[in-house]
Amino acid sequence: MEIKKSLFDNLQNFFGFDNFKGEQEAIITNIIQKKDTFVIMPTGGGKSICYQLPALMSEGTAIVISPLIALMKNQVDQLRGFGGTESIAHFLNSSLNKSEIAKVKHDVLSGETKLLYVAPESLSKQENIDFLRLITISFVAVDEAHCISEWGHDFRPEYRKIRQVISNIGDQIPIIALTATATPKVQQDIIKNLQMTDSTLFKSSFNRHNLYYEVRPKRNVVKEIIRFIKSHSGKSGIVYCLSRKKVEEISEALKLNGIKALPYHAGLDPKTRADTQDKFLMEDVDVIVATIAFGMGIDKPDVRYVIHHDIPKSMEGYYQETGRAGRDGGEGVCVAFYSEKDIDKLAKFMKDKPVSEREIGTQILKEVIDYAESAVCRRKQILHYFGENFDEAGCGSMCDNCRAERSHFDAAEKLKTTLIMIRELGEKFDDLHLLNILMGVDTSQVSAYQHNKLPYFGSGKADGLLFWKSLLRQALLNNYLSKDIDNYGLLRLTKSGSGFIDNPHFLKFVMNRELGSMDDDFDDPDQQPAGALDTELFKMLKDLCKRMGVEKNLPAYVIFSDPSLEEMCIHYPISIEELKQIQGVGAGKALKFGAPFVKLISKYVEEKEIDRPLDLIIKSAANKSALKVSIIQNIDRHIALEDIASSKGISYEDILREVESIVNSGTKLNLNYYIDEMIDEDRQDEAFDYFRSSEVDSIDIALKELGSDDYTREELQLMRIKFLSELGN
Template identity: 75%
Template sequence: MEIEKSLYDNLQEFFGFDTFKGDQEAIITNILNKKDTFVIMPTGGGKSICYQLPALMSEGTAIVISPLIALMKNQVDQLRAFGGRESIAHFLNSSLTKGEITKVKADVSSGKTKLLYVAPESLTKEDNVAFLQTVNISFVAVDEAHCISEWGHDFRPEYRKIRTIINEVGDNIPIIALTATATPKVQSDIRKNLQMTDATLFKSSFNRSNLYYEVRPKKNVVKEIVKFIKNNPGKTGIIYCLSRKKVEEIAEILNINGIKALPYHAGLDAKTRAETQDKFLMEDVQVIVATIAFGMGIDKPDVRYVIHHDIPKSMEGYYQETGRAGRDGGEGHCLAFYSKKDVDKLLKFMKDKPVSEREIGTQILKEVVDYSESSVCRRKQILHYFGEKFDETGCNNMCDNCRSSKTYFDAQEDLIKLLTFIKEEGDKFDDQHIMNVFMGQNNQPISAYKHDEHKFFGSGKDKGYNYWNSLILQAELSDFVKKDIDHYGLLMLTDEGRKYLENPYNIKYILNREMEAGDEEDGDEPSQGSGTLDVNLLKMLKDLRKKVAKQKSLPPFVIFQDPSLDEMCIHYPITMEELKRIHGVGAGKALKFGAPFLELIKKYVEENNIERAQDFVVKGTANKSALKVSIIQNIDRKIALDDIAHAKGISYEELLKEVESIVNSGTKLNINYFIDEMIDKVRQDEVYDYFREAEDDSIDKALQELGEEDYTYEDIQLMRIKFISEFGN
């Protein structure tokens, strides 16, 4: 066969490979035969060769539509390297100058260019449409085709216009649509919208057997991340966060803790982003901390872990992002941190969206919640989501749920009730409604359908939400029920479910583990509050603080505050450097008061054979250091505190907290110029005398003692700042 021979010759010549992977050969042959082609192939499966090779072998220019400028650049560079000449591939997008656009169009017109990458926004421009009408187009490749669907994880309205533009450009142009993630619903949307209902479908398995999936409750998340990375020395990874602010913050913390990391998000200029990608590819940095925009088209085969600091918005997003790990078939650890607070935050973001968009977004997010909270094999859940059957024994313990001990329950009786309810009441209700029926939770929809009078109403009240959630999720995984594609979330009885009702049998399901309260936010000092507090040491440190306070004629809280002592009893600092890292200590206080405390802790550690996990004392981020420096400079210039707050866009209360934190860490600040304006001398002296004798620094106690009619909370706070600054620092 001529086509076959030239296929392999070209594969060897352009890409240096001897064999095709998976369906690549059949896909390429289909395109070369001018047939519409639909490719669903997971990340790392070799999607790009599916359109690059036929483009290089066909007459004319192939148009590749892609939403990602980084991916375009990456692929164009690779093709130029393979093809040996610059004109072989070009991209057309908003990053080009007028001169560069003219050069691209000249190369395409002269037939030198085999692949032209176009952003969907550029495709819709009139002059580009007019230009493409003059070009001999071999076929159009629509990459990231899931962007067409509102049910996809990355919907882009411009993608909806692609078919119209292709029709304007020419007749009978073959199309290849490619995506790494598509649920049955999204597949159907892509076919309809691109008018390619007769396209040949090539769908690879979504199973990535080398990836290990794990979800942890979001507690001490920064400490957990630092610990994980330090336990994986020399390996590269990606950390995904939902906000740019969090990306910057985490990258900074990692660097402070000796881990080479760089931030990556859309707020950085193109040059910085390109340099960051290059540094990651060249292994000059170990970790990229990114928003979801990163990684698309970054072909680094040996990413060893992908960490989700925040739970992703969709299973497609999660699958695609975890798919960056282990693309060479080697180790890939996918770790996600889950917290109800993150889910609430994402739901809040959706509040302002149109109703239909909000409903879709909520349903998509619910899938992520179910996945995170479930105790069933993670791999089975992921593959089921993408319409693929999987037996969990094939997971080979490559997920945390398969490695954990499980609690099973007999599901037969309640499963029959569940399926009977759906059969009798019709496919009109989502899982939440059905759970409310069984748990006897009455609300407007329940009473509207008279379900508060149903024979099953309240019959499973004693079993609780977690039980019913586990049952419904696994009834779905067993294919007894499915979610209605067009009315997402409504449960339908399947043929399997009907068969089970006719011929029920004993069945055991797994009870979801109650997720620990993974809602602890990272503070600015992530090391605080982690580990176990050593109460014996705490008592000794408090006695020492009292003694030092007596010697210096100061109240104990001026030496070190309680949270600082607590943290010393978790991390056992024994050097001046380690002490400075303790929350609320800082260089000034460490040098002034630290020596006897370090001596006591060192002796205590030796006598009690304590192993100090010093690697994992996570140094706090300096993410507020710029603000703090600016506040100190403004106070030195004697600018009123309320004016500083206004200029910094924070409230007066927040500013006082910042000033207090600066002073508590041992920096001396003179705010007399402001206090003298606010509080008369007599009252200043009265508060000063109070703090000189006080056992602790509680403002509430001071107000009780001094009289709330004479002082405000902020008056006392200002005087406490002055007192600690003058006496403690």
């Protein structure tokens, strides 16, 4: 009773909470009683209080082993904010200088410090071991304990040495291990490695009821992401990418399209990363585009969406990253984009790794593929992966699969046959081998075991691969089979599986979705999307071009080219900002000529009650805009076009095309220094007058009318560029 009162008093006084969440009270009581404790609690469940509160209540200093400097700093700052003194919590890591280390050690020795955060690398240094032997240690908390296991998503070899170091520091020091993601296999590894066989296990449900899960085929992914973010305007979100290069590209694309976004990855200097993190927490930016380096220990409760541009390497990684959404219990949308190309890339990364690591990596990746391609409730699949059974009726349509129309099939007879086949083969093969037998694929392994001579060989061809993948996946999810993860993912019959052979019953399974083949064929920000051209609007815009041309004494095509008008008829821009997104328009032309066009389109959309698409053409990202900027700078410095082309590794035709594109978008370029060298004054005047009076924008017709003996195609292209730049921009 006394402990209970003290717990609640401290919870109220220090953290300002009136009640504990879930099993927090039981966990804290267990630690205070000096018992080894193993806590598996999802992100947002309140793990930190489980070791912070008992540390404040116990004699001595608690050592908290944490993998990331950013995570330590974040927690130490919070504790100092709660406790009111600098000395109550410290961290000891490679970011400190000698005088800072001396200050930490002084506060710890004087008994003022209740929590000392250390990285596993710092913990194993002899000088730190010697120092820790001098103090009273209340307990050791191993945060992110899944880092111990090779089967965990953030394996850190230094975590393997923790037990040995603790034993060197002192006997009978209690340990609390904490993780937000742990499969049964990872749990075993943690317990074995930390020698915590007598520990009390506290495992909360992994179900995050407020998160909505969705997997989309990877098509036009940049546009899809921009469209999604704009439909969640003003809300905080994270976009995860696998590579630093992709982080920079996506971040740039978002910024070019008016979204407040910043990149975050390990290649940026620590100050930039810290500033980016602070801007996100303070809501100066809405979106962080990041590699998995971002997120650990980020205590932002109102992240409203997490997008995976690339499918993650593991289900643990996916669960932890999506878990950063909706930590306050509010809306949390989790969208992942999936394509076979991504899977191929991840598989290639593993080729150079040692065999055992490759085997583990392949199995972990396979779980992600099965999750993405299956039509079964996403929540059921996630929870099954973490050893938790879930009735999909409880999902409440909080995943795309539960919301979708799905086709079912009668599985009883085929499941029974498959289970018998697995039993007859001695339960010694994985699903890929079984699929090859059923589909009649004669691989070297199939023929080595002479399984090509079995009656089962090719017996499932008529049903198709999708059918058998669906059946095996759901046999696992419904516990008729189990996967022996220690032995290369071999499939074993469970008690239910054996029982089903003897007493089969009516059973319906869901057919998988064909997501894997939907590769990102169209992911080019500059590419115009397919769309029906509104011919009525096109005629109206052409007429407006002609009227404005007469008014300004310019050919109609100088106002806006036909390709630009066509795109306006697909996307219906109704503001100058939206008009700038149209190919060949740009800020200059939009401001100079755009107002009447936007007015006409806006009125047309209203009268015809047109449902406008949200996904306007995406402005080209850094790699393409950088080339244009460089060309403009070189022209300003009066460098010959041939030399610019040569320095950029492109042809003369390409440089003319790029310059035309710049001018068409409304940027004024002065090429007189170059044209005067190439074309004499009389021919310049003649060509200029031709373009002023011509009603069509065609170099072929110009060449015909002016004479190919007098002009080359390139000369007329240069003159048209000069004409458009001087009169149109």
